[in-house]
Amino acid sequence: MKVLVTVKRVIDPYVKVRVKSDGTGVETANVKMAMNPFCEIAVEQAVRMKEAGIVTEIVVVSVGTQQSQETLRTAMAMGADRGILVEVAGEVQPLAVAKLVKAIVDKEQPKLVIMGKQAIDDDSNQAGQMTAALLGWPQSAFTSAIAVNGDTADVTREIDGGLEKLTIKLPAVVTTDLRLNEPRYVTLPNIMKAKKKPLEVLKPEALGVDVTPRLKTVKVEEPAKRSAGVKVADVQELVAKLKNEARVI
Amino acid sequence: MSTYTAPLKDMQFAIAEFAGLDSVAALPGCGDVNAELVEAILTEAGKFAQCVLDPLNRSGDKQGAQWRDGVVSAPDGFKDAYAQFVGAGWNGLGASTAYGGQGLPHIVAMPLQEMWNSANMAFCLCPMLTTGVQEALMHHGSPVLLDTYMSKLVSGEWTGTMNLTEPQAGSDLSAVRTRAVPEGDHYRIHGTKIFITWGEHDMTSNIVHLLLARLPDAPEGVKGISLFVVPKFMVNADGSPGARNDIRCVSIEHKMGIHGSPTCVLTYGDGPGAVGYLVGEPNRGLEYMFTMMNHARLGVGMEGIAIAERAYQHALEYAKTRVQGRAIGQHSGDRVTIIHHPDVRRMLMTMKAQTEAMRALGYYAAGELDRAKRHPDAQARAGHQARLDLLTPVVKGWCTEVAVEIASTGVQIHGGMGFIEETGAAQYLRDARISTIYEGTTGIQANDLIGRKVGAEKGATALALIDEMRGIDAALAAAGEPFAGMHRSYVQAVHALEAGTRWLVEHYRQKPEIAAAVAVPYLKLFGTVAGGWLMARAALIARERLSAPGTDREFLEAKLATARFYLEHLLPQAVALSQTVTSGAASTLALDPAAF
Numbered sequence: 001m002k003v004l005v006t007v008k009r010v011i012d013p014y015v016k017v018r019v020k021s022d023g024t025g026v027e028t029a030n031v032k033m034a035m036n037p038f039c040e041i042a043v044e045q046a047v048r049m050k051e052a053g054i055v056t057e058i059v060v061v062s063v064g065t066q067q068s069q070e071t072l073r074t075a076m077a078m079g080a081d082r083g084i085l086v087e088v089a090g091e092v093q094p095l096a097v098a099k100l101v102k103a104i105v106d107k108e109q110p111k112l113v114i115m116g117k118q119a120i121d122d123d124s125n126q127a128g129q130m131t132a133a134l135l136g137w138p139q140s141a142f143t144s145a146i147a148v149n150g151d152t153a154d155v156t157r158e159i160d161g162g163l164e165k166l167t168i169k170l171p172a173v174v175t176t177d178l179r180l181n182e183p184r185y186v187t188l189p190n191i192m193k194a195k196k197k198p199l200e201v202l203k204p205e206a207l208g209v210d211v212t213p214r215l216k217t218v219k220v221e222e223p224a225k226r227s228a229g230v231k232v233a234d235v236q237e238l239v240a241k242l243k244n245e246a247r248v249i
Numbered sequence: 250m251s252t253y254t255a256p257l258k259d260m261q262f263a264i265a266e267f268a269g270l271d272s273v274a275a276l277p278g279c280g281d282v283n284a285e286l287v288e289a290i291l292t293e294a295g296k297f298a299q300c301v302l303d304p305l306n307r308s309g310d311k312q313g314a315q316w317r318d319g320v321v322s323a324p325d326g327f328k329d330a331y332a333q334f335v336g337a338g339w340n341g342l343g344a345s346t347a348y349g350g351q352g353l354p355h356i357v358a359m360p361l362q363e364m365w366n367s368a369n370m371a372f373c374l375c376p377m378l379t380t381g382v383q384e385a386l387m388h389h390g391s392p393v394l395l396d397t398y399m400s401k402l403v404s405g406e407w408t409g410t411m412n413l414t415e416p417q418a419g420s421d422l423s424a425v426r427t428r429a430v431p432e433g434d435h436y437r438i439h440g441t442k443i444f445i446t447w448g449e450h451d452m453t454s455n456i457v458h459l460l461l462a463r464l465p466d467a468p469e470g471v472k473g474i475s476l477f478v479v480p481k482f483m484v485n486a487d488g489s490p491g492a493r494n495d496i497r498c499v500s501i502e503h504k505m506g507i508h509g510s511p512t513c514v515l516t517y518g519d520g521p522g523a524v525g526y527l528v529g530e531p532n533r534g535l536e537y538m539f540t541m542m543n544h545a546r547l548g549v550g551m552e553g554i555a556i557a558e559r560a561y562q563h564a565l566e567y568a569k570t571r572v573q574g575r576a577i578g579q580h581s582g583d584r585v586t587i588i589h590h591p592d593v594r595r596m597l598m599t600m601k602a603q604t605e606a607m608r609a610l611g612y613y614a615a616g617e618l619d620r621a622k623r624h625p626d627a628q629a630r631a632g633h634q635a636r637l638d639l640l641t642p643v644v645k646g647w648c649t650e651v652a653v654e655i656a657s658t659g660v661q662i663h664g665g666m667g668f669i670e671e672t673g674a675a676q677y678l679r680d681a682r683i684s685t686i687y688e689g690t691t692g693i694q695a696n697d698l699i700g701r702k703v704g705a706e707k708g709a710t711a712l713a714l715i716d717e718m719r720g721i722d723a724a725l726a727a728a729g730e731p732f733a734g735m736h737r738s739y740v741q742a743v744h745a746l747e748a749g750t751r752w753l754v755e756h757y758r759q760k761p762e763i764a765a766a767v768a769v770p771y772l773k774l775f776g777t778v779a780g781g782w783l784m785a786r787a788a789l790i791a792r793e794r795l796s797a798p799g800t801d802r803e804f805l806e807a808k809l810a811t812a813r814f815y816l817e818h819l820l821p822q823a824v825a826l827s828q829t830v831t832s833g834a835a836s837t838l839a840l841d842p843a844a845f
Contacts, residue, residue, distance in 0.1 A: 014254070030801035032257070034292075073289060185301070186293040188338035192351055195286060 001148075001170075002057045003046045004110035005080060006101060007039040009064050009071040010121040023219045026121075035071050037183075038116025040078075041176040044183040045146065046114055047079035054148050055112075057081050061104055063088055063097050069199060077186045077194035084200045088211055096204075096211040098130035103207035105135060110171065112153070117142050117175040128175035138168040144179040250673050251566040253303040253368045253559060255295030258804050259605060260360045260612075261288065266790060267609045267783055268356035268616035276623040279354050287357060294361050297337060301330050302368035309371055309509030310676050314450070316501040321449040321511045327372060331452045335405030339365075340376050344383055344403040348395075354623070359551055359615035363608070366555030370680045371509030375408055375447040377548055382409025382459050384541040389476070389529035397484050398457055408453050411545075412442040412460035412479075412515065413538065420693055422535060423471040427462040427517065429525060437522025438462055438479055438495075441514065444687075448513030449481075449498035455490040456481040458515070460525065461534050468532065476534035477525035479517065495523040506679030542688065543641050547614055549688045550644035553652035553681065554607045560652075560659035560677040561600040567663050567674075568593050587662075595818075596662050600655045602815040605787075605808075606780030607648045613783060614640045635710045639702045640779070646694035646769075647776025649684035656681040695768035698775065703750060704757030704764065711750050711775075718743045718782045724789055732788070735816040739785050742820045745827030746778040752831045766837035767830045774826035781820040788812035 011017055011026070012034040018027045035043075049055040060080035062068040065087070072083035086100050105113060113135075118125035125141075132139030140146075144163070145156035148170070157164040158177045204211045232238045242249045264270050264287060274282045309324040323331075334340065343358040344350025365373035383402045386394055401407040418424035427440025440462060442448075449456065458479040467473030482490035495518050502512040517523040529537055568588040575582060576589050587593045614637060621633035656678040660667035667674045685691045703711050722743075725736040749771055757764040791809040794800045 029799075030803065070285065070289065073285075074293075077289070077293070185297050185333065185337050187336070188290065188293075188342060188351055190338075191286070191289050191293060192281065194289075195281065 001055055001111040002059065002108065003049065003055045004101075004105060004108055004113045005039075005042050005046045005058060005060045005075065006097075006113070006115045006127070007043060007060055007062050007068075007071050007075050008036040008116070008119045008121075009033050009062065009068045010036045010119055013037055013120055019220055019222050023221055025217065025220050033067065033071075035074055036116050036119045036121075038118060038120070038176050038178075039075075040116075040183040041178065041180050042114040042116050043075045043078045043080060044181045045176060047184075048181065049148065050079060059084065059108055059110065061086070061101060063092050063100050065089060069201075072199055073191075073194045074186065076197045076199075077190045078184065079190070080197075082198040082200070084202060086202050086204055086207065088204060091213050091217075092211050093213050093215055094124045094126035095130055095214065096209065097127045098134055099209045100204060100207055100211070101127070101131045102134040103209055105131075112148070112170060113137075113173045115173065115175045117177055128173055132173035135171075135173065138172040139174070140166060140168055140172065141175045142177045143174045144177045146174060146180070250307070251563045253299050253562060255291065255298060255364050255367070256558060257288075257291055257295060258801070259608060259808075260291055260363070262787075262804075262808070263605075263608050263612040264356055264360060266787065268359075268612040269620070270356065273354050273356050273616055273619045273623075276354070276619060277625060278352060278623060279619070282354060282357065290353075290357060291360060291364075294339065294364050297334070297339070298364040298368035301333055302365060302372055305330055305372065305509070306369040307673055307676065309369065310506075310680075311508075313508035314501060314511035316498065316511070319449075319497050319499070320451070321498055321501060321513065322451050323511070324509045327509065328452045330372065331375070331405075334376065340379065340405035341403045343380065345387065345399075348383075348399040348403040350403045354619040355615040356612065356619055359547070359612060362548060362551045363555045363558070363611075366552045367559040369509070370552060370556060371507040373552075374507065374510045375450070375452070376405065377545075378411055378446060379405065379407075379409040381411060381541050381545050381548075382457055384544060385459055385476070385528065385537060386478070388540055389537045390478075391528075394478055394526060394528065397488070398478065398480075401455070401488070402457060406453060407455040407457055408447060408450070409457045409459065410445055410448050411538075412445055412448070412458050414444045415441060416443055420690065422461065422474065422538075423469075425461050425463060425474055427460065429462040429464055429475060429477055429527075430522065431464070432522075434526075436462075436464075436477060436525045436527060437518065438477060438525045439518030439522050441516050443514050444502070445513040445515050446510055446687075448511065448515050449501075450511055454482070455484075458496070459528070460517070461538065462525070464531055471535050473532055474534040475531045476528040476537045478528055479523050479525040483524060495520045504683075506676070506682055543638070544618070546641050546645040546688050546694070547611070547618065549684055550607075550611055550614075550641075550646075550648040552684045553645075553648035553650075554604065554611050556677050556681040556684070557600065557604040557607060557648075557652045557655040560656040560674065560681070561597070561604055563674055563677065564600065564659040564662040565597060567666075567672075568597060571664075573664075593662060596658050598811070598814045599819065600658055602784070602811045602819060603651050603655060603780070605811055606784050606815055607644075607651060607776075609783035609787065610640070610776070610779050611644050611648060614644050636714065639698075639710045639714065642689075642694035642698040642702065643772060643775050643779060645688065646685070646691045646698070646772045647780075649681070650691055650773065651776070652681045653678070653685060691769055691772065695772040696765060698772050699753055699757060699764050699768045700761075703753055704761075708750050708754040712747070714779075715743060715747050715750065718746075718778070721782075721785055721789065725785060728789065728792060731813055732792075735785065735788065735813055738816050738820050739781060742778045742781050742823035745823045746774055749774050749827040749830040756834075762838065763834045766834040770826050770829040770833065774823055774830060777820065777823050777826065781816055781823070784812040784815040788816070 012032040046058045058080040060075040061084045063086045115128040140155040142158045143155050144158050147154045305326045312324040315322045341350035346352040429436040460477045461474050483492045485491040497516050498513045500514045571587045572584050576585050617633045617637040621637050624630045660674045663674045666672045791805040795805050
């Protein structure tokens with residue numbers, strides 16, 4: 001079966017993120033970028049399923065700037081067969097991403113779409129669910145295990161307070177949680193091979209999707225600095241502070 | 250404890266600007282090489298170095314390699330890391346595609362070697378020696394030897410070693426006594442070899458030793474030494490390891506550093522004699538060894554750069570977190586992290602500037618190596634080879650000597666905690682210390698530089714390079730502030746190098762012992778000025794790019810500031826070194842040996 005995997009280019013998780021001085025967003029120019037870690041897990045899962053003989057072809061899709069081609073190459077070095085970039089210069093919000101993915105799914109007809117549960121830059125956690133809704137497909141978000149059995153898949157989802165095991169019909173959309181797998185290190189021969197794998201570049205217009213943002217970012221600012229701690233006299237005072245000042249209980 | 254992060258931006262800058270990425274990409278067989286590929290490879294290798302090799306550095310140092318009854322075990326975790334390393338194909342990066350390698354040029358291989366060494370020098374020695382054995386076999390091995398060993402060495406399924414040193418034959422290899430007696434299609438080897446890095450271990454199913462020995466009828470001295478391949482296990486017809494060869498590891502050394510790497514004493518032929526196979530022609534072993542030794546010397550220079558970078562990162566993290574004292578002139582208010590103290594900043598800048606200068610020179614040499622090997626025009630090849638030959642002892646000698654100083658400065662920044670092992674700063678100093686010794690001590694490098702590289706050809710290659718250094722004088726003079734001070738210092742330093750070079754050329758032939766007395770100061774002079782040349786070029790490049798929009802301002806501004814520090818703060822040493830060269834020789838030898 002064919003699998004479609006999405007990947008997003010984000011600021012490298014090890015880089016300290018800085019807010020732009022004008023408060024319009026975070027600084028991304030000349031910052032080290034990398035594949036979103038949840039997307040890495042998605043690619044890894046597809047590659048493992050291909051190695052297990054369940055999957056025959058892995059198509060990897062990214063929505064982003066021209067530089068996202070590098071992220072697609074990384075996915076192909078991990079084992080994806082070909083890449084599609086929907087080239088968009090500015091901000092793309094989750095609904096636009098979902099519409100673009102749906103348009104590509106309509107063309108490619110995969111039996112399974114694997115996406116990261118969220119991207120570590122915006123932390124929206126929406127694109128996967130929206131894609132499933134637009135397609136009218138079953139979805140399994142926050143997946144930590146997946147086993148395909150013909151036309152269904154047994155999935156384990158990480159939910160509040162435990163694990164949920166479901167059987168879903170294929171085709172379906174699965175979004176990955178951290179425990180699904182541990183992504184491999186890319187090998188040198190595969191980096192070399194990835195250069196020669198096909199990479200198609202499309203524009204949103206060609207897919208008939210309007211990516212104009214529907215939400216407006218008012219302001220981006222640094223979280224408040226941690227202030228110094230205080231000593232409390234007793235448990236009662238601690239509870240009172242947690243309740244009234246911190247408002248966490 | 251800090252975590253190693255590969256300095257990708259500076260590496261890419263040095264590859265593009267100094268190694269000459271575009272010129273190497275245009276060479277035959279380098280068609281796949283471009284900035285995107287280099288970035289992809291550096292990024293993935295950087296992850297591997299950071300996540301797999303770096304975490305084993307401290308534990309490998311503490312535990313060390315273990316010897317028990319002739320069996321040597323690598324430190325915990327090394328075997329698995331090695332399997333991952335070869336599994337990811339890193340071992341075959343530069344090797345011929347005919348044997349499963351990727352055939353990538355040195356301008357990619359050297360930066361990766363820097364990363365592996367920064368993360369874990371003790372580990373890295375094993376694949377580095379394997380590469381050296383491949384190199385020797387590719388140049389001099391018979392088709393049978395190539396068929397038997399190359400693919401396994403390229404994949405890393407087997408590792409390689411160099412067996413040169415014997416107790417009485419260290420820097421002077423003419424004293425080698427190990428014997429090789431012909432027997433049919435092979436030889437029987439008897440003798441003892443010492444200081445054999447990764448000479449015995451449990452990471453792979455076989456080890457391929459390259460060994461220097463004498464044939465029964467060999468002439469005395471260096472012209473009577475032959476090169477042999479001696480496998481730990483005999484190789485079966487199907488290529489699998491067979492019976493154990495007559496080699497024993499009788500002990501491993503207790504060393505100052507690189508504890509994770511077993512340094513073995515190997516005895517050959519306690520029984521019937523170890524079976525060995527001649528490489529190339531008889532009595533030409535030392536010559537063959539030297540073809541790859543030059544390459545290995547660049548590799549050791551890269552170790553110096555690597556340790557310098559790692560020691561810098563380690564010290565920087567400490568300087569940014571350790572709170573101690575108030576800023577100078579402040580008598581009240583918050584205490585500050587020590588990076589705010591001018592002397593700590595001086596130490597950090599010294600580490601950073603020297604490391605970047607050494608990286609620039611090391612990668613430049615790697616580019617010359619590629620051009621010397623692959624350029625289609627024979628005359629161009631010869632030109633690049635001459636410059637590479639000149640710079641090899643400089644990269645090896647200067648980068649490692651400076652690395653020891655830098656690692657020592659790293660300890661200093663930690664204050665008292667630097668002297669405590671658990672801080673981790675001391676390990677870099679202990680590990681760096683071998684790099685000025687093996688593959689030819691700094692003294693040997695300096696003798697090579699003043700003799701074969703400068704004296705023998707009356708300084709032609711060196712003076713041509715000095716001329717090229719002068720080529721940026723005008724650009725520096727015209728660059729305005731803050732280049733005025735840099736320009737003054739640069740002109741003086743290049744003049745100092747020329748004066749030192751001319752003095753050496755004049756004295757080398759008549760009084761070689763006088764020249765040899767100041768060979769090391771000359772080597773340091775050469776390194777200091779060559780580093781200054783490339784840092785000055787970096788400053789000019791940064792200046793130009795900063796005037797264009799959309800560039801990486803943070804990196805370029807730091808590069809400009811670092812280059813300025815190098816030129817104004819460090820490069821003036823060239824004048825003193827030159828004076829030592831031109832007037833310090835006689836006093837070195839004034840006191841008779843008997844009078845000591």
